[in-house]
Amino acid sequence: xxxxxxxxxxxxxxxxxxxxxxxxLSLGVNNLLLAIALGVVATNVVGxxxxxxxxxxxxxxxxxxxxxxxxxxxxxxxxxEVGGRVFLVxxxxxxxxxxxxxxxxxxxxxxxxxxxxxxAAGASxxxxxxxxxxxxxxxxxxxxxxxxxxxxxLFDAITIAVYPIVGDLLALPSxxxxxxxxxxxxxxxxxxAVGFAHSEVAGQWATMTKLSRNALIGVVVLAYAxxxxxxxxxxxxxxxxxxxxxxxxxxxxxxxxAVSSLGVFSTAQQASLEHAxxxxxxxxxxxxxxxIQLGELRQTGVMPAFVVLLSLLIxxxxxxxxxxxxx
Amino acid sequence: xxxxxWRPTAETVTGRWSALERDWKSVIVGxxxxxxxxxxxxxxxx
Numbered sequence: 001x002x003x004x005x006x007x008x009x010x011x012x013x014x015x016x017x018x019x020x021x022x023x024x025l026s027l028g029v030n031n032l033l034l035a036i037a038l039g040v041v042a043t044n045v046v047g048x049x050x051x052x053x054x055x056x057x058x059x060x061x062x063x064x065x066x067x068x069x070x071x072x073x074x075x076x077x078x079x080x081e082v083g084g085r086v087f088l089v090x091x092x093x094x095x096x097x098x099x100x101x102x103x104x105x106x107x108x109x110x111x112x113x114x115x116x117x118x119x120a121a122g123a124s125x126x127x128x129x130x131x132x133x134x135x136x137x138x139x140x141x142x143x144x145x146x147x148x149x150x151x152x153x154l155f156d157a158i159t160i161a162v163y164p165i166v167g168d169l170l171a172l173p174s175x176x177x178x179x180x181x182x183x184x185x186x187x188x189x190x191x192x193a194v195g196f197a198h199s200e201v202a203g204q205w206a207t208m209t210k211l212s213r214n215a216l217i218g219v220v221v222l223a224y225a226x227x228x229x230x231x232x233x234x235x236x237x238x239x240x241x242x243x244x245x246x247x248x249x250x251x252x253x254x255x256x257x258a259v260s261s262l263g264v265f266s267t268a269q270q271a272s273l274e275h276a277x278x279x280x281x282x283x284x285x286x287x288x289x290x291x292i293q294l295g296e297l298r299q300t301g302v303m304p305a306f307v308v309l310l311s312l313l314i315x316x317x318x319x320x321x322x323x324x325x326x327x
Numbered sequence: 328x329x330x331x332x333w334r335p336t337a338e339t340v341t342g343r344w345s346a347l348e349r350d351w352k353s354v355i356v357g358x359x360x361x362x363x364x365x366x367x368x369x370x371x372x373x
Contacts (some may be wrong), residue, residue, distance in 0.1 A: 002345060064353025069360060248350035252357050265365070272364045275373040 009055015013062070016042070016286035017279060030197040035282045036160060039289015048290060059287020063189055064249040066280030067207060071256030072265060072273040074204060079257075085326055086179055086205075090213045093183045093319045097124035098220070100311040109303050114140040116307075117224055118148035123308050123315075126214040126247075127152045127187030133217055133245050137225035151304045154297045155312060156190045163194045167202075176323045178202035182209025183323075184316040189288040192281060211250050218242035 016038050024031035042048065048056070098120045105116025121134040128149045135145045163185065167177045178195045181202070185191045188210050195206025222241050265273065344352070363369045 002341065061349055061352050061356065064350055065356035065360070068354055068357030072361070248348060249353040249357075252354035256357070256361065268368070268370070269364050272369060272371040273361065275371040276360050276364070278373055279371070 006055040006058060009052040010058060011055070012052050013056060013059065013283045013286050017282035020282055020286065030164075032193045032281060032285050033160070033164070033197050035285035036193060036289040036292075039286045040292050040294075041289075042286075043290040043292070044294050056287050056290055059284045059290075060189075062280045062287070063192065063284035064247075064252075066277040066284060067188075067192070067211070068249050068252035068256060069273050069277035069280065070204065070207060071253040072260040072270060073277075074208070074257045074260070076257055076261040079208065082175075082327070083208075086183075086209055087212055089179070089319065089322055089326070090183055090209060091216070092322075093315050094124045094213055094216055096318065097184075097311050097315040100314055101307060104307045104310055105304075109307055111303060111307065112144065114138055114228075115144045115148060115304065117228075118144060119151060119304055119308055121217075121220055121224065122148055122152040123155075123186060123311055125217050125220055126210075127156060129187075129214075129247075130217055130220065133221050134224050137221045137241070138228040147301060147304060150296055151301070151308050152186050153292065154305060155308055156185075156187045157292045157297065159185045159312075160190045160194060164197055167194075167198050172198075173327070174199045174201035175205050176320075176327050178205025178207075179209045179327070180316075180320050180323055182206040183213065183319050184312070185210075188214060189284060193285050193288070196281065211247070211253065214247045215250060217247070218245040221245050 017035060020031050020035035020038055023029075024034050027034075101120035101123050102116055105111040105119060106113065111119075117138055118131045118134055118140055121130040122128065124130075131145060131148045131152060134140070135148075140148075163181055166172075167180075172180070177198050178201065181191050181194050181198075182205065185194065188207075191206050191210040192203065196203030218241055222239075225241065260270070347355070364371070
């Protein structure tokens, strides 16, 4: 039975989460970053037994469930107050990143057109998920998908380490740090981890900002599919693509935020839901750590990595400046 | 009902679960936790 296949890996994730929590409490370090570190060590130093892989692969499911539960802790009033400005920043930075990567990839570094598009989608929207979604729409070759995905994962690993340091050095306020991580880092998992490692408020803003950025994936896939279909070598796009690519856990997150704002949960229930999503994030981040395979990252091409690094530096510094002015 | 009697139901449930998109699975897991916490006043420690 399929569930039996998942049990060993899920048990390993639970064990890793308990260990991360225990060590974090005794060492006084952040439990989410420690969970990622445990995953990295487990896969790169100890090695991952094949029978754990199916269960460990469920880590994105737990991340999504944690994000849904986070809806119960969101202050809808605050979101309505500053949400419009944040969404404008999200659209501006995503568009800027996409254009910068496309221009650098095609005109400066001479990368293949499709590889440039995959990197642009991964950097501007939601990391590897965007790479895979756009790859299907533009009929990219397998090695281009692997190359782009490895580049995005390389920067996920780098930003997990660098963003908290920059946040501390510049003493960024929680709201600014959270939105900055959400608007400029690549994949959802690292954004949530880095946000909550800074503070609860930063974590909530990082997640909400990243969710609104992820919601743009349908539009980007549709745009790329239209572009390559016109060139005569891609799949014909349809409006259904918008819904097919939409991250559905956002629906759960919004529904729970709406229910919670009606005041249906007691303080004790809200605390329990908050604890539940903290545990789910720990499970997810142990699994996320196992995806950072240093051997594979070393195989990333220099040119694609350089293109993404330049666009990250531009988008990251520009968005930070805008956020410091706005908030 | 014997265990054999439950088997088709269990197989239908696991079949439907497997066919679901991962994001919807996340929504169901989240919803199940909310239901447990609300209905049973479940206290989750941290």
